[in-house]
Amino acid sequence: MSQPAITVDKVSLAYRVAKDRAGTMKEFAINLLKRQVQYEPLWALDNVSFDVPKGEVFAVVGPNGAGKSTLLKVLAGVLPPTSGRVVVRGLVSPLIELGGGMNHEMTGRENIVLFGTLLGRPPDVMRQRVDAIAEWAELTEFLDHPLRGYSTGMSSRLAFAIATDVKPEILLVDEVLSVGDEKFRRKSTQRITELMDGGTTVILVSHNLPTVRRMAERVMWLDRGRIKAIGDAEEIVDAYEASV
């Protein structure tokens, strides 16, 4: 029918780690003279290929350092793959490290407009949505206070509310469902479920295996940057659980 929402084709990503940590020009010049400038590539993703059809809930599991967060950043278009190709078709809302990208000196209201615009929405639309977003995040009374007075939970709530307000076509979720209190967890899970039902493609990275079982249709198991297994959610989560 239509093309997949996400196509990942033989993607590898290396972080360049300078062997001698030549972080300054002075050190670099010294190392250059000593003919020592060498970079050790750190392969965070190694030849990863998969497709995600539109509307699917696709989860990524794996131990720490497996490359899950790197993969999400590649899908978000933030990290360029070292080789291979990524195609993402649709408006993406990245829920990565919630609260990052918000400004602490600005008020909640200003942050809603700015963060929404950063995510690619017109500022006029965001201005109209301010009240609805604040209401959902239960922050209406703090709307005109600067963010530095917010708790971590409050700013996460605000970021989540902004990113999921206008229906994204693709939602990238990195452990968001584990921040905040029980009430917010339930509320955010419910909103993601609503988006899923509305046809949004969801990529979910989580260590919370019960959540993965409940929400995901397919699961990919990453280990040290490589795909260890990919397929039906129950099956892969069982296998992964057995291995740890």
Place this chain on the structure above:
Amino acid sequence: MTETTTIYDSAAPHRGLVDPFKNTWEKRHLIGLLVARDLTLRYKRSVLGVWWTLLNPLLTTLVFWFVFSTIFTRQGDSDAPFVVYLLSGILLIQTFFSQGAVACGSSLIAGRSVLSKIRVPGEVFAVTASLAAAVNFAIGLAILLVLQLATGWGVPWTVLLVPIPTIAMLMFVTGFGMLIASAAIHFYDVLDFVRVLLMLLVWMVPTFYPVDIVPEKWRIFIEINPLYSYLEVFRGFMYEGTFAPAWNFIYMTGSALLMLLVGVWVFSRSWRQAAVRM
């Protein structure tokens, strides 16, 4: 299913001299918000508010005015009040060029928290920084106009042409700042080095001192500095009511175009690496 609005393809060819301009235009609303944020945040919580923008150039002007007119008893190289000469130079070279280049050069590092999470073209941050410097410059021009009237010197009609050197300087600063930003991705001490270099560049043109204190045989070293042409054109329009020599216009326009194109080209190939390197 309706067609998708946004497609991200990591293998899409980079058009180093087209994409940056396209990105900047597409993100103009975002840039507008960011420039407004830049300016309001800096002054929002201070008592003096927007006057802080002007305090720095005004105090610098005062110091140099005192030094040159009292100690050296020099009055600049035209009939215009020396204080007008000084403030105009400080606004263009210090407020606009020097501070703009540093802000633009550190923009990728400053925008790191956003760049590592949301796909925003790096150009957005660089252009925001140089535009903010341009706005600071424009605010300073208002004070300069008042000063020209207060000293009885007046305002010539050529002031209407001041946007020409302003736009040229905006191009020059953006290109120069983008080169610095590209280098700063790799080595974080680039900015320290650049600050020293900028001080050198600023002192190599008659910003603070009357040009006639420089011996004739050394003038060539002032004139080969492209910033000198910007100063001449700007001062001519702003208060002298004259057109600088043609070579100043050619040098100014040429260096603005060249710096912008080189800066944009280098920047467009390097800013994506910022996320991998940081």
